[in-house]
Amino acid sequence: MIHSTRGIVLRAVKYGDTSLIVSMYTELFGIQSYIVSGVRTEKKGGTRAGMFQPAAILDMVVYHQDQKNLHRIKEFKWGYVYREVYAGVVKNTLVIYMMELLQKCLKQPESNPDLYAFVESSLLRLDAADDGTAANYALHFTLALAAHLGFRIGGQYSAATPVLNLQEGVYEAEQPGHLHVLDGYLAEATSLLMDAETVDDLRAIRLNRELRRSLLEGYQTFYALHVPDFGKLRSLPVLQDILG
Structure with a gap:
């Protein structure tokens, strides 16, 4: 059947001489894979493949059948x-990191x-953010995404609860019997990042x-403890090198 839906490109790989296979997070169907034929051919001085960069937001008309794993896009244009x-x-x-994080978390094609x-x-807020905000944006997004996925960190940093237990996802009074923790300013900064509401x-x-590097590594551990088969983020070392 034919449906209209909005979608965000997570990843695109070359297929054949002129086509792409694209992983997208769609508003109507959740995560889906599409074959997009002919977009790597030149047309009016360029190719339409550039519209399938990571994080691109598209308005699409798609062919969709629930029993299929690979679908086709009939029409597409910029959504933003x-x-x-x-x-x-x-x-x-940053957006490459954000899209990889989504790919590792979105396992089933469920609408949400x-x-x-x-x-x-x-993504729209990131586009409008200044450099001072962008540096902390990956940290904020990572924590906020966890909350949307159902494993929000509980409690807040305080003198009474200075340890963030990553395994349990909660602030605690004392060190637990394992090493999956953030403490000191790393625990305090995490609480501040969770509470941030504005630019x-x-x-x-x-x-x-160095603090951002440590926090990103800690959050990767947090996800690995709560998302099955999460593994490691390939984009993380690059992001850590880029963020100042």
């Missing part, structure tokens, strides 16, 4: 044209309009390169 996401190294690296709205709005809130959280 970024101003800055593809223009700079930092934001471009609230999650889709969160992801799309996060100004994110910009106000002061983190240097």
Whole structure:
């Protein structure tokens, strides 16, 4: 059947001489794979393959059958044209990280309009963010996505609960009997990042390169403890090198 849906490109790989196989997070069907024929051929001085970069937001008309794993796109156009996401190294690296994180978490093709709205709005906010905000954006998105996926960190950092137990996903008074923890300023910064609601809130959280590196590694561990077969993020080392 033919349906109209909005979608976000997670990943695209070459298929044959002129086509792509694209993994997308769609508003109507959740995560889906599509074969897009002929987009790598030149047309009017360029190719349409550029519309399938990671994080591209498209309005599409698709052929969909529930029993199939690979579908086709009948029509597509830009759903939103970024101003800055593809223009700079930092934001471009950020969206590659965000899309890989989504791919590792979205296992089943289930519709979740609230999650889709969160992801799309996060991309639009990143596009509009200044450099001071963008540096902390990956951390904030990672924590917020976990909450949307059902494993929100419980509690807050305080003098009474200074240890973040990543295995249990909760702030605690004492060190647990394992090493999957964040403490000190890493635990405090995580609490601040979870509470951030505005661009100004994110910009106000002061983190240097080493703190961001440690937090991203800790959050990767957190996801690996809560998402089956999560593994490691290939984009993480690049992101850690880029963020200042």
